[in-house]
Amino acid sequence: MEKITLSTKGVSMEYPGVKALKNVDFEISTGEIHAIVGANGAGKSTLMNVFAGSNPGYTGQVYLNGEPIEVRTPNFAKKHGIQIVYQEVDTALVPSLSVAENIMLNDLVMNMKGSFMNWGSVRKSAAKALDRLNIKNINVRTLVQNLTLAQKQMVLIARAIQADCNFLILDEPTAPLSDTETEELFRVVKSLRETENIAIMFISHRLHEVLQICDSYTVMRNGEIVHNAPVTPETTTKEIVEKMLGRSFEENFPKEKVEIGEKFFEVRNLSGAYGKVNNVSFYVKKGEIVGIAGLVGAGKSELCKTIFGSYKKTGGSILLNGKELKIGNPAQAVKNRLALVPEERRKEGVLVQETVAFNLSAACLDKFCLMSFVQKGKVNENARRFVDDLGIVTPSIRQHVRNLSGGNQQKVAVGKWLAADCDVYIFDEPTKGVDVGAKQDIFHLINNIAKAGNGVIYASCENSELLSITDRIYVMFGGEIMAELVTADTNEDEIMNYSVGTRA
Amino acid sequence: MDSAKTKHTAKFLLNWAAVITLVLCFLVFSLIKGSLFMSGINMVNILLAMSITTVFGIAATVTMAPDGFDMSACTLASCSAYVFVSSYLWFGFNLALSIIVTIIVTIIVYQLTMFLILVCKIPDMLATCALMFVHQGLGQWYIGGGAVSTGMKTSWGADPVRIQLSESFSAIGRAPYIIFIMLGCVLVAWIILDFTKHGRFLYAMGGNKQAAKLSGIDVKKYRYIAGMITAVFIAIGGIMVSSRGSSAQVMCCDNYLMQSLAAVFVGRSVGGAEKPNALGTLVGAMLVSTLENGLTICAVPYYVLPAVKGAVLALALIAAYAGTKDQ
Numbered sequence: 001m002e003k004i005t006l007s008t009k010g011v012s013m014e015y016p017g018v019k020a021l022k023n024v025d026f027e028i029s030t031g032e033i034h035a036i037v038g039a040n041g042a043g044k045s046t047l048m049n050v051f052a053g054s055n056p057g058y059t060g061q062v063y064l065n066g067e068p069i070e071v072r073t074p075n076f077a078k079k080h081g082i083q084i085v086y087q088e089v090d091t092a093l094v095p096s097l098s099v100a101e102n103i104m105l106n107d108l109v110m111n112m113k114g115s116f117m118n119w120g121s122v123r124k125s126a127a128k129a130l131d132r133l134n135i136k137n138i139n140v141r142t143l144v145q146n147l148t149l150a151q152k153q154m155v156l157i158a159r160a161i162q163a164d165c166n167f168l169i170l171d172e173p174t175a176p177l178s179d180t181e182t183e184e185l186f187r188v189v190k191s192l193r194e195t196e197n198i199a200i201m202f203i204s205h206r207l208h209e210v211l212q213i214c215d216s217y218t219v220m221r222n223g224e225i226v227h228n229a230p231v232t233p234e235t236t237t238k239e240i241v242e243k244m245l246g247r248s249f250e251e252n253f254p255k256e257k258v259e260i261g262e263k264f265f266e267v268r269n270l271s272g273a274y275g276k277v278n279n280v281s282f283y284v285k286k287g288e289i290v291g292i293a294g295l296v297g298a299g300k301s302e303l304c305k306t307i308f309g310s311y312k313k314t315g316g317s318i319l320l321n322g323k324e325l326k327i328g329n330p331a332q333a334v335k336n337r338l339a340l341v342p343e344e345r346r347k348e349g350v351l352v353q354e355t356v357a358f359n360l361s362a363a364c365l366d367k368f369c370l371m372s373f374v375q376k377g378k379v380n381e382n383a384r385r386f387v388d389d390l391g392i393v394t395p396s397i398r399q400h401v402r403n404l405s406g407g408n409q410q411k412v413a414v415g416k417w418l419a420a421d422c423d424v425y426i427f428d429e430p431t432k433g434v435d436v437g438a439k440q441d442i443f444h445l446i447n448n449i450a451k452a453g454n455g456v457i458y459a460s461c462e463n464s465e466l467l468s469i470t471d472r473i474y475v476m477f478g479g480e481i482m483a484e485l486v487t488a489d490t491n492e493d494e495i496m497n498y499s500v501g502t503r504a
Numbered sequence: 505m506d507s508a509k510t511k512h513t514a515k516f517l518l519n520w521a522a523v524i525t526l527v528l529c530f531l532v533f534s535l536i537k538g539s540l541f542m543s544g545i546n547m548v549n550i551l552l553a554m555s556i557t558t559v560f561g562i563a564a565t566v567t568m569a570p571d572g573f574d575m576s577a578c579t580l581a582s583c584s585a586y587v588f589v590s591s592y593l594w595f596g597f598n599l600a601l602s603i604i605v606t607i608i609v610t611i612i613v614y615q616l617t618m619f620l621i622l623v624c625k626i627p628d629m630l631a632t633c634a635l636m637f638v639h640q641g642l643g644q645w646y647i648g649g650g651a652v653s654t655g656m657k658t659s660w661g662a663d664p665v666r667i668q669l670s671e672s673f674s675a676i677g678r679a680p681y682i683i684f685i686m687l688g689c690v691l692v693a694w695i696i697l698d699f700t701k702h703g704r705f706l707y708a709m710g711g712n713k714q715a716a717k718l719s720g721i722d723v724k725k726y727r728y729i730a731g732m733i734t735a736v737f738i739a740i741g742g743i744m745v746s747s748r749g750s751s752a753q754v755m756c757c758d759n760y761l762m763q764s765l766a767a768v769f770v771g772r773s774v775g776g777a778e779k780p781n782a783l784g785t786l787v788g789a790m791l792v793s794t795l796e797n798g799l800t801i802c803a804v805p806y807y808v809l810p811a812v813k814g815a816v817l818a819l820a821l822i823a824a825y826a827g828t829k830d831q
Contacts, residue, residue, distance in 0.1 A: 074718055074720075075720050078720075090712070091712070091714050091715060092712075092714075092715045092718065093712060093715055094707070094708045094711035094712045094715055094716065095711050095712065096707060096710065096711040096778050096779045097704070097707055097708060097711055101704060101708070105708060105715075105716075105719045106719050106720060108701050108704065108705075109705070109719050109720040109721050110720055112701050115700045115701060115702060116699055116700050116701070117698075117699050117700060117701055117703075117704060119699075143776075143778065145778070
C-alpha cells in the first residue's frame with residue numbers, strides 16, 4: 001500500500017484572547033497509530049479540528065502528500081479522507097434512525113443518486129462496513145437509541161471507514177468505555193492499521209493506553225508541540241507526564257492525615273435504579289473518604305443517584321446520625337444535607353448558561369435571600385470567597401460557566417455544595433476529563449471537606465486515584481458490593497479482582 | 505430470562521398501545537351498541553369524520569419530522585378555505601383552477617412563516633403563535649368579516665360570478681372522494697418520509713440537528729422543503745373543509761389544530777417508530793374519530809364528549825410514553 005502523509009507547517013489558530021495553536025509543525029503517515037497527548041487546553045482538539053475542517057480560521061499551511069490543501073470545511077476534510085470521531089458520540093448520531101442510516105448518513109447526503117431510498121443497498125453497505133471492523137453484535141436495523149455507548153462508537157467508526165478514509169481521528173475514545181470495551185476498540189483499531197491504508201490519530205488522557213497501543217506519540221503544551229517520539233518498551237508514563245506539565249509530577253497524591261470520628265452515615269440494603277443497585281450496604285465515618293470502585297456499568301453512578309433520590313429506591317434505608325432519612329427526590333436529599341457532584345457535569349452539575357456567581361449559590365439560594373428576594377451583594381460575596389478558596393480561573397464572577405475549562409467547571413460544581421455546607425458529599429467520577437493539574441486541586445478540595453469532619457463518598461473507575469485518596473473502598477460489580485477493603489492494605493490488583501465479579 | 509421476556513412483551517404492548525386502544529374501542533362500542541355501531545354505513549361515517557383531522561395531522565407530521573412545529577397551520581387553512589370558495593364563487597374560476605389557486609396562495613402565505621423561522625430565527629412555537637393572529641386578521645379582512653357562501657355578495661359588495669356550487673365541488677367533501685383524498689395524502693407523506701432520502705434527512709434533523717448539519721445536510725433548505733409540503737397539505741385540508749361545509753365559514757378550520765396534533769402525538773410511538781410518522785398519524789386520527797363517533801352513538805351528551813375523548817387520549821398517551829425513562 002502506498003503511504004500517504006498529512007502534515008502541517010507553521011499552523012496557528014487564534015481565538016479571541018487566546019492563542020490556541022502556535023506555529024505547529026506536525027506530520028503523520030498511514031499505517032501508524034499516533035497518540036496526541038497533553039493537558040486540557042494544550043491544543044490537541046484544536047489541532048485535530050484543523051484537520052477535520054472545523055477550524056476554518058487557521059493560518060499556516062496543511063499538506064496532503066506534500067501538496068498544499070485548504071481544509072476549511074468538514075466536507076472538504078471528509079472528501080480528502082480525513083475522518084473524525086468525536087468523544088461525545090451522541091452529538092454525531094441520530095438516535096431515532098437505524099444503525100444502517102447512521103452509518104451511511106454522509107454517503108446518503110453526498111453521493112446518493114435519485115430521490116428514493118434503496119434500503120437494500122443501504123443496509124448492505126452498512127453491514128459491510130461493520131464487517132470490515134469484524135463486529136458481529138450490531139444489527140443494522142436497530143435504532144441507534146437502543147445501542148450501548150461502545151456500540152455507538154463503533155457505528156461512528158464504521159461511518160468513518162465506509163467513506164474514503166486515510167486518516168482517522170479518535171478524540172478520547174476510551175474515556176467512557178469499560179475495560180473489555182476498550183480491548184474491543186483496540187482490536188478494531190489495530191486491525192484497521194494492518195488491513196487498511198489508514199493512520200489513526202488517538203487523543204487520550206490515559207497514558208498507559210497510549211503505551212499499549214500506539215506506535216508513536218506527540219506531546220502538546222500551551223498550543224505547541226513539545227515532544228515527538230516513537231513509543232518504545234522503555235517509554236514510561238512518568239516521562240510523558242513530565243513533558244506534558246513541563247515539570248516533574250508526583251503521580252500519587254499524598255493523603256493527608258485526618259482525624260476519623262464515629263460512624264454517622266449509613267446505607268442499609270439499598271436497592272433501586274431500575275434494578276441496577278441491589279441490596280447495597282455501607283457506612284461512612286466522620287472525616288472519612290470512602291471509595292466506591294468498579295468498572296463502568298458496575299452501578300456506581302446509579303448508587304450515587306439512588307442515595308440522592310434522583311433514581312427510584314425500591315428497598316432499604318438511608319440513615320444519618322442514626323435517624324432514617326426520607327429521600328424521595330433530590331430536593332429532600334439536599335434538605336437532609338447531602339450533596340452530589342454528578343459525573344456529567346455540563347449536563348447535571350452546573351448551569352452552563354448562568355454565571356459563576358449564580359452557580360456557586362444555586363444549591364443554597366435560601367441563605368442569600370431576604371423574604372424571597374435574592375440579595376445580589378451576598379451572592380457575589382459568596383462567589384468571590386469560593387473563587388479565591390478553590391482557585392477557580394475565571395476573568396470575573398459574572399462569567400458564564402460554559403466559557404470555563406473542564407477543570408474549572410468541576411470546581412464550580414464542587415464549590416456550589418461547599419457553600420451549602422452539607423454533611424455528606426458524594427462525588428461521581430470527579431476527575432473525568434480533567435487534566436492532571438486541576439486533578440490535584442480537586443483532590444486537595446476533597447481532602448479539606450473530609451478534614452472539616454464531613455463524610456465523603458468517592459465513586460471512580462480510576463483505581464489509582466481511589467488508592468491515593470480514600471480511607472476505605474467498597475468494590476461494586478453488577479449493582480452489588482463485592483468487597484470492603486481498607487485502602488492502606490490493598491492494591492490495584494485486588495480491586496480489579498473484585499471488580500470483575502469475584503466474591504470476597 | 506423471564507424478565508427479558510416480560511420486558512419484551514411490555515415493550516410490544518407499549519409500541520402498539522394506540523392500535524390496541526383502537527381495537528378495544530371497536531370491541532366495546534360493538535358490544536354496547538351492536539350493529540348500530542358496527543355497520544358498513546357507520547364505518548364510512550368514521551372514515552368521513554377522520555379524513556380532515558388526518559390531513560391536518562399529516563401536515564403537522566411533515567413539519568414535526570425535522571423537529572419543527574406549526575401552531576398556525578389551521579388558521580392558515582381557514583384562509584385557504586376562504587380563497588378556495590371565493591375563487592370558485594366570486595371569481596367564477598373552474599374547480600381545478602380554484603384548487604390550484606388555493607394551493608399557490610397558501611404556499612405564498614407560508615413564506616411568511618418560513619421567513620420568521622428561518623431568516624428571523626424565531627423559535628417555531630413563538631413564530632407560529634404570532635402568525636395565528638395574523639392569519640385570522642388577514643383572512644377575515646379578505647372576506648369582509650362574514651362567511652363565503654352561495655347567495656352572498658363579495659366583500660366589496662359586487663355580485664358573485666357564480667351563484668351555485670356544482671356537484672363536483674360538493675363531491676370533494678363526500679364519501680368516497682374525501683376518503684380517497686385522505687388516503688392519498690397519507691400515502692404521499694408516507695412515501696416521502698419513509699422511502700425517499702429527503703424524508704430520511706428530515707428525520708435525521710429531527711433526531712439530532714447538529715449531527716445532520718455535520719453530515720452535510722442543508723438543514724435550512726430541508727426545513728423549508730418540509731414547510732412547503734406542509735403548506736400543500738394545509739391547502740388540501742382547507743379545501744376539504746369548505747367542500748364538506750358547502751361554504752367557507754369564518755374560522756372554519758381553526759378547531760382542527762388540537763385534534764390533529766393529538767393524532768400525531770398518539771401516532772408517534774405506533775410500531776416503535778418513536779417519531780412523527782404518516783401511518784401513526786392515520787391511526788391516531790382514527791382513534792380520535794372512532795371515540796367521537798362511538799360516544800355519540802352511546803348517547804353521551806355532546807357537551808361532555810370532549811372530557812371523555814380527552815381522557816381516553818390521555819390514556820393512549822400514557823401508554824405511549826410509559827416506557828420513557830426519567831431524566
